[in-house]
Protein backbone atom coordinates (compact mmCIF):
# COMPACT_ATOMS: atom_id res chain seq x y z
CA UNK A 1 0.00 0.00 0.00
CA UNK A 2 2.89 2.35 0.83
CA UNK A 3 6.39 1.83 -0.50
CA UNK A 4 9.42 4.07 -0.10
CA UNK A 5 12.44 3.31 -2.29
CA UNK A 6 15.57 5.16 -1.24
CA UNK A 7 13.61 8.34 -0.60
CA UNK A 8 15.46 11.57 0.09
CA UNK A 9 13.74 14.86 0.84
CA UNK A 10 15.76 18.05 0.82
CA UNK A 11 14.12 21.37 1.67
CA UNK A 12 15.43 24.71 0.51
CA UNK A 13 18.79 25.75 1.92
CA UNK A 14 19.89 22.15 1.34
CA UNK A 15 18.43 20.88 4.61
CA UNK A 16 18.00 17.10 4.30
CA UNK A 17 14.90 15.99 6.22
CA UNK A 18 14.89 12.39 4.92
CA UNK A 19 17.85 10.42 3.62
CA UNK A 20 17.63 7.15 1.66
CA UNK A 21 14.51 5.87 3.43
CA UNK A 22 13.15 2.49 2.24
CA UNK A 23 10.29 0.39 3.62
CA UNK A 24 7.01 -1.15 2.51
CA UNK A 25 3.72 -1.36 4.38
CA UNK A 26 1.04 -3.66 3.01
CA UNK A 27 -2.75 -3.83 3.06
CA UNK A 28 -4.00 -4.55 6.58
CA UNK A 29 -0.60 -3.78 8.11
CA UNK A 30 -0.17 -1.32 10.94
CA UNK A 31 3.05 0.44 11.90
CA UNK A 32 4.16 3.19 14.20
CA UNK A 33 6.42 5.94 12.96
CA UNK A 34 8.61 7.33 15.70
CA UNK A 35 11.68 9.46 16.36
CA UNK A 36 12.57 12.67 18.14
CA UNK A 37 11.16 16.02 17.15
CA UNK A 38 12.76 17.02 13.83
CA UNK A 39 13.56 13.41 12.87
CA UNK A 40 11.41 13.64 9.72
CA UNK A 41 8.07 12.06 10.71
CA UNK A 42 5.86 14.84 9.38
CA UNK A 43 7.92 15.08 6.21
CA UNK A 44 7.42 11.35 5.58
CA UNK A 45 3.63 11.68 6.04
CA UNK A 46 3.55 14.76 3.79
CA UNK A 47 5.25 12.81 0.99
CA UNK A 48 2.53 10.15 1.20
CA UNK A 49 -0.20 12.81 1.15
CA UNK A 50 1.49 14.60 -1.77
CA UNK A 51 1.89 17.77 0.28
CA UNK A 52 5.60 17.54 -0.52
CA UNK A 53 7.52 15.81 -3.30
CA UNK A 54 10.58 13.59 -2.87
CA UNK A 55 13.90 15.08 -4.00
CA UNK A 56 15.21 11.63 -4.93
CA UNK A 57 13.92 8.05 -4.81
CA UNK A 58 10.34 6.83 -5.23
CA UNK A 59 7.20 6.95 -3.13
CA UNK A 60 4.47 4.52 -4.20
CA UNK A 61 0.93 4.56 -2.82
CA UNK A 62 -1.40 1.76 -3.90
CA UNK A 63 1.24 0.67 -6.41
CA UNK A 64 1.33 4.08 -8.07
CA UNK A 65 4.57 6.07 -8.23
CA UNK A 66 3.69 9.52 -6.93
CA UNK A 67 6.38 11.44 -8.81
CA UNK A 68 4.40 10.85 -11.99
CA UNK A 69 1.15 12.17 -10.50
CA UNK A 70 -0.06 15.26 -12.34
CA UNK A 71 -1.24 18.09 -10.09
CA UNK A 72 -4.89 17.66 -11.10
CA UNK A 73 -4.87 14.03 -9.88
CA UNK A 74 -3.73 14.97 -6.35
CA UNK A 75 -7.22 15.57 -4.84
CA UNK A 76 -8.35 12.19 -6.21
CA UNK A 77 -5.39 10.39 -4.61
CA UNK A 78 -5.92 12.20 -1.28
CA UNK A 79 -9.50 10.95 -1.21
CA UNK A 80 -8.12 7.44 -0.70
CA UNK A 81 -6.15 8.48 2.37
CA UNK A 82 -7.80 9.05 5.74
CA UNK A 83 -5.91 11.46 7.97
CA UNK A 84 -6.21 11.92 11.75
CA UNK A 85 -4.58 14.94 13.39
CA UNK A 86 -3.54 15.60 16.98
CA UNK A 87 -5.95 18.51 17.32
CA UNK A 88 -8.64 16.59 15.35
CA UNK A 89 -9.65 19.81 13.50
CA UNK A 90 -13.38 19.45 14.16
CA UNK A 91 -15.76 22.30 13.40
CA UNK A 92 -17.68 23.47 16.44
CA UNK A 93 -20.42 25.23 14.47
CA UNK A 94 -22.04 21.94 13.43
CA UNK A 95 -23.05 18.56 14.83
CA UNK A 96 -20.96 15.42 15.17
CA UNK A 97 -22.94 13.97 12.25
CA UNK A 98 -22.16 16.92 9.98
CA UNK A 99 -18.47 16.87 10.90
CA UNK A 100 -18.19 13.22 9.90
CA UNK A 101 -20.28 13.78 6.74
CA UNK A 102 -17.96 16.51 5.39
CA UNK A 103 -15.67 14.33 3.23
CA UNK A 104 -18.73 12.71 1.62
CA UNK A 105 -20.46 16.01 0.88
CA UNK A 106 -17.37 17.27 -0.91
CA UNK A 107 -17.45 14.28 -3.26
CA UNK A 108 -21.18 14.43 -3.98
CA UNK A 109 -22.39 11.22 -2.34
CA UNK A 110 -26.26 11.05 -2.35
CA UNK A 111 -27.92 12.10 0.99
CA UNK A 112 -29.36 8.69 1.94
CA UNK A 113 -26.00 7.08 1.30
CA UNK A 114 -24.33 9.80 3.42
CA UNK A 115 -26.60 8.98 6.37
CA UNK A 116 -25.83 5.29 6.11
CA UNK A 117 -22.09 5.76 5.83
CA UNK A 118 -21.82 8.37 8.59
CA UNK A 119 -23.73 6.10 10.98
CA UNK A 120 -21.54 3.12 10.04
CA UNK A 121 -18.43 5.20 10.83
CA UNK A 122 -19.84 6.55 14.12
CA UNK A 123 -20.86 3.02 15.07
CA UNK A 124 -17.27 1.81 14.57
CA UNK A 125 -15.93 4.42 17.01
CA UNK A 126 -18.79 3.90 19.50
CA UNK A 127 -20.44 7.31 19.10
CA UNK A 128 -23.69 6.49 17.34
CA UNK A 129 -25.76 7.99 20.17
CA UNK A 130 -23.96 11.33 20.00
CA UNK A 131 -24.50 12.17 16.34
CA UNK A 132 -26.72 15.20 17.02
CA UNK A 133 -24.47 16.77 19.67
CA UNK A 134 -22.05 19.57 19.06
CA UNK A 135 -18.51 18.16 19.37
CA UNK A 136 -17.66 20.91 21.86
CA UNK A 137 -19.78 19.05 24.44
CA UNK A 138 -17.71 15.85 24.05
CA UNK A 139 -14.63 14.77 26.00
CA UNK A 140 -11.15 14.94 24.42
CA UNK A 141 -11.15 11.20 23.71
CA UNK A 142 -14.60 11.38 22.14
CA UNK A 143 -13.58 14.32 19.97
CA UNK A 144 -10.62 12.34 18.71
CA UNK A 145 -12.96 9.43 17.90
CA UNK A 146 -15.13 11.80 15.86
CA UNK A 147 -11.94 12.79 14.00
CA UNK A 148 -11.27 9.11 13.32
CA UNK A 149 -14.84 8.52 12.11
CA UNK A 150 -14.42 11.42 9.70
CA UNK A 151 -11.11 9.98 8.47
CA UNK A 152 -12.62 6.55 7.71
CA UNK A 153 -16.09 7.56 6.45
CA UNK A 154 -14.85 7.26 2.86
CA UNK A 155 -13.50 3.78 3.68
CA UNK A 156 -9.98 4.70 2.60
CA UNK A 157 -7.53 1.81 2.12
CA UNK A 158 -4.91 3.92 3.90
CA UNK A 159 -5.17 5.67 7.27
CA UNK A 160 -2.47 8.07 8.50
CA UNK A 161 -2.39 9.57 11.99
CA UNK A 162 -0.04 12.34 13.15
CA UNK A 163 0.34 12.32 16.98
CA UNK A 164 -3.32 11.27 17.38
CA UNK A 165 -3.02 10.83 21.15
CA UNK A 166 -0.87 13.88 21.90
CA UNK A 167 -3.55 15.43 24.10
CA UNK A 168 -4.93 12.26 25.70
CA UNK A 169 -4.09 10.35 28.88
CA UNK A 170 -2.65 6.80 28.63
CA UNK A 171 -5.96 4.93 29.05
CA UNK A 172 -7.68 6.94 26.31
CA UNK A 173 -4.59 6.65 24.12
CA UNK A 174 -4.77 2.86 24.31
CA UNK A 175 -8.42 2.93 23.33
CA UNK A 176 -7.62 5.03 20.27
CA UNK A 177 -4.80 2.64 19.33
CA UNK A 178 -7.14 -0.35 19.69
CA UNK A 179 -9.46 1.37 17.22
CA UNK A 180 -6.62 1.74 14.72
CA UNK A 181 -5.77 -1.91 15.18
CA UNK A 182 -9.39 -2.87 14.43
CA UNK A 183 -9.22 -0.96 11.16
CA UNK A 184 -6.02 -2.76 10.20
CA UNK A 185 -7.77 -6.08 10.94
CA UNK A 186 -10.38 -5.32 8.27
CA UNK A 187 -7.68 -4.59 5.68
CA UNK A 188 -6.84 -0.92 6.17
CA UNK A 189 -3.14 0.01 6.04
CA UNK A 190 -2.50 2.17 9.13
CA UNK A 191 0.51 4.36 9.93
CA UNK A 192 0.61 6.22 13.25
CA UNK A 193 3.29 8.86 13.90
CA UNK A 194 3.96 9.30 17.61
CA UNK A 195 6.81 9.91 20.01
CA UNK A 196 4.94 8.19 22.86
CA UNK A 197 7.41 5.33 23.46
CA UNK A 198 5.39 3.90 26.36
CA UNK A 199 2.34 3.55 24.15
CA UNK A 200 4.37 1.95 21.35
CA UNK A 201 5.82 -0.64 23.69
CA UNK A 202 2.41 -1.68 25.05
CA UNK A 203 1.11 -2.14 21.49
CA UNK A 204 3.91 -4.48 20.33
CA UNK A 205 3.48 -3.44 16.68
CA UNK A 206 5.93 -2.90 13.89
CA UNK A 207 7.79 0.38 14.47
CA UNK A 208 9.71 2.52 12.00
CA UNK A 209 12.15 4.79 13.79
CA UNK A 210 13.68 7.86 12.19
CA UNK A 211 16.76 9.62 13.48
CA UNK A 212 17.97 12.76 11.73
CA UNK A 213 16.15 11.73 8.58
CA UNK A 214 17.42 8.16 8.45
CA UNK A 215 15.43 5.00 9.08
CA UNK A 216 17.39 3.46 11.96
CA UNK A 217 14.93 0.74 13.05
CA UNK A 218 12.18 -1.30 11.37
CA UNK A 219 10.62 -4.07 13.45
CA UNK A 220 9.11 -4.62 16.87
CA UNK A 221 10.07 -1.95 19.42
CA UNK A 222 13.72 -2.51 20.42
CA UNK A 223 12.76 -3.21 24.06
CA UNK A 224 10.57 -6.14 22.95
CA UNK A 225 13.03 -7.60 20.44
CA UNK A 226 15.55 -8.37 23.19
CA UNK A 227 12.94 -10.61 24.82
CA UNK A 228 11.97 -8.49 27.83
Ligand code: ADP
Pocket residue numbers: 011012015016017035036037038039040041042043044
Ligand atom coordinates in the same frame (compact mmCIF):
# COMPACT_ATOMS: atom_id res chain seq x y z
P1 ADP B 1 9.20 15.59 12.85
O1 ADP B 1 7.82 15.50 12.33
O2 ADP B 1 9.82 14.27 13.14
O3 ADP B 1 9.32 16.53 14.02
P2 ADP B 1 9.75 17.11 10.43
O4 ADP B 1 9.52 16.23 9.26
O5 ADP B 1 8.70 18.09 10.78
O6 ADP B 1 10.13 16.19 11.69
O7 ADP B 1 11.08 17.91 10.22
C1 ADP B 1 12.32 17.31 9.85
C2 ADP B 1 13.33 18.40 9.62
O8 ADP B 1 13.01 19.13 8.42
C3 ADP B 1 13.37 19.44 10.74
O9 ADP B 1 14.71 19.79 10.99
C4 ADP B 1 12.61 20.62 10.18
O10 ADP B 1 13.10 21.83 10.70
C5 ADP B 1 12.88 20.50 8.68
N1 ADP B 1 11.76 21.03 7.89
C6 ADP B 1 10.48 20.61 7.95
N2 ADP B 1 9.72 21.29 7.07
C7 ADP B 1 10.53 22.16 6.43
C8 ADP B 1 10.36 23.14 5.41
N3 ADP B 1 9.15 23.35 4.84
N4 ADP B 1 11.44 23.86 5.02
C9 ADP B 1 12.66 23.64 5.56
N5 ADP B 1 12.90 22.73 6.52
C10 ADP B 1 11.85 21.99 6.96
Ligand code: ADP
Pocket residue numbers: 117120121124152153154155156157158183186187188
Ligand atom coordinates in the same frame (compact mmCIF):
# COMPACT_ATOMS: atom_id res chain seq x y z
P1 ADP C 1 -20.69 -1.20 3.38
O1 ADP C 1 -19.52 -2.02 2.89
O2 ADP C 1 -22.00 -1.79 2.93
O3 ADP C 1 -20.56 0.26 3.06
P2 ADP C 1 -19.84 -0.77 6.13
O4 ADP C 1 -19.57 0.68 5.90
O5 ADP C 1 -20.48 -1.14 7.42
O6 ADP C 1 -20.76 -1.35 4.98
O7 ADP C 1 -18.42 -1.56 6.00
C1 ADP C 1 -18.33 -2.93 5.69
C2 ADP C 1 -17.01 -3.49 6.17
O8 ADP C 1 -15.89 -2.82 5.58
C3 ADP C 1 -16.84 -3.37 7.67
O9 ADP C 1 -16.48 -4.62 8.21
C4 ADP C 1 -15.73 -2.35 7.81
O10 ADP C 1 -15.09 -2.54 9.03
C5 ADP C 1 -14.89 -2.64 6.59
N1 ADP C 1 -13.93 -1.59 6.14
C6 ADP C 1 -13.05 -1.73 5.11
N2 ADP C 1 -12.31 -0.67 4.94
C7 ADP C 1 -12.67 0.23 5.89
C8 ADP C 1 -12.24 1.54 6.26
N3 ADP C 1 -11.26 2.19 5.64
N4 ADP C 1 -12.87 2.15 7.27
C9 ADP C 1 -13.85 1.52 7.91
N5 ADP C 1 -14.28 0.29 7.63
C10 ADP C 1 -13.71 -0.36 6.63
